[in-house]
Amino acid sequence: MTAIAIVVFVAAYSLIATERIHKTKAALGGAALVLAAGVLDSGDAFFSHDTGVDWDVILLLFGMMVIVGVLRQTGAFEYTAIWxxxxxxGSPVRVMILLTLITAVASAFLDNVTTVLLIAPVTLLVCDRLDIRPAPFLIAEVLASNIGGAATLIGDPPNIIIGSRSGLTFNDFLVHMTPIVAIELVVFTLVLPILFRGSFNTTAERIADVMTLDEREAIRNPRLLAKCGVVLLAVFVGFVGHSWFHVDPAIVALLGAGVLVLISGTEPEDYLSGVEWETLLFFAGLFVMVGALVKTGVVETMARWAADATGGNALVAVMLILGVSALLSGIIDNIPYVATMSPLVADLAADIDNPVHSDALWWSLTLGSDFGGNLTAVGASANVVMLGIAAKAGAPISFWEFTRKGAIVTAITITVAAPYLWLRYFAFG
Known part of the structure; x- marks a missing residue:
């Protein structure tokens, strides 16, 4: 069974990476094979918290996609694009920097998937106005969302898992993660013009055309916009306070979507137009394939090898967890990776007497998995969502186009994170 799980995952991943067939077909085909081979049964695939489809992620995405579908009817995206x-x-370089910073900051307070869903339509409109290819801008934004999302407990789904396992609070994340995220964003902003050079060519006529636009004219339905604003504020409060309210973010998103559909009066074809069905199915298939690796012990074995290699040295453990997490999170998606690795980190942390050093293990897991999500096109939920939006908009981004940029950004962010961990928790901890 172990061999089947590995072969199916490697084959499906190869098909996704080479784009020989559509990623959703590859993921669903791989899921069908592990189910047909008996590696997983229906309980494992659809109802198990450890090996099954993560319905919290699927339903969180669905709820926010519905909200975005309603919001799109107001003209808010056009307003933001022109603004x-x-x-x-009108400078494409400055537009990219501005939109990526907005994305990064928003991702810290919303989850990064929600932010991507909100910013992508804006980006497509800006690029259309400037007559430039949107793919580099969309890639830059999703990379920024994974960096910015690391700053808070709710910014990235793996953080929620880590917070639950470790007992670290929203304020703990603010104190320990926000400083390094701020540093990473400064470095990322400096790298952007180099990383995406050649992507900023437009004409003076296009720039002049943009500067004559009045963003206030873009708002088509002020009343609906006000309703959307109230619901989004409530959803944001729900995300921030989910640990106090004891309501999961997925439930918050579904409640927000349901309320907005009821009060907006929009038709199903309108609010469902923002739902990326292929993306949701891709996630379902990917979760099942990774679940097969989890059930057969493949992921746990790899994680234990990494943990055993530390030899009881806290600094070695921190650096190894950082590097291994960046690599594996980029390959198998950071959500199932963190779910599997968290118990092992908890065991390591329990054996370390110095509480500063034991907490450093959790921060290295957070940084490695969040920043490692940028490594490949399937490393984080936000990546997959963004690629789905781009394909639907007629501006497809290939696996390798994303991964070439993402691998560079991952290497840079991990390189910056390593000395931060050493300085804060060991040299001066």
Whole structure:
């Protein structure tokens, strides 16, 4: 069974990476094979918290996609697109920097998937106005969302898992993660013009055309926009306070979507237009394939090898967890990876007497898994969602186009994170 799980995952991943067939077909085909081979049964695939489809992620995405579908009817995206382009004086480089910073900050307080769903339509409109290819901008934004999402407990789904396992609070994440995220964003912003050079060519006529636009004219339905604003604020409060309210983020998103559908009066074809069905099915298939690796012990074995290699040295353990997490999170998706690795980190932390050093293990797991999500196109939920939006908009991004940029950003962010961990928790801890 172990061999079947490995072969199916490697084959499906190869098909996704080479784009020989559509990623959703590859993921669903792989899921069908592990189910047909008996590696997983229906209980494992659909109802198990450890090996099954993560319905919290699926339903969180669905709820936020519905909200975005309603919000799209108001003209808010067009307003934001024109506002951003004008504040950047029509310069594509400044537009990219402005939108990525907005994305990163928003991802810290919403989850990064929600932020991507909100910012992608804006980006497509800006690029259309400037007559430039949107793919580099979309890639830059999703990379920024994974960096910015690391700053808080709710910014990235793996953080929620880590917070639950470790007992670390929202405020703990703010104190320990926000400083390094701020540093990473400064470095990322400096790298952007180099990383995406050649992507900023437009004409003076296009820039002049953008500068003459009035963003206020873009709002088509002020009343609906006000309703959306109230619901989004309530959803944000629900995300921030989910640990106090004891309501999971997925439930918050579904409640927000349901309330907005009821009060907006929009038709199903309108609010369902924002749902990326192929993306949701891709996630379902990927979760099942990774679940097969979890059930057969493959992921746990790899994680234990990494943990055993530390030899009881806390600093070695921190650096090894950081590096291994960055690599494996980029390959098998950071959500199932963190779910599997968290118990092992908890065991390691329990054996370390110095509480500062034991907490450093959790922060290395957080940084490695969040930043490692940028490594490949399937490393994080936000990546997959963004690629789905791009394909639906007629501006497809290939696996390798994303991964070439993501691998560079991952290497840079992990390189910056390593000395931060050493300095804060060992040299001066």
């Amino acid at each position: 951003a382009a004008k504040r950047a004086k």
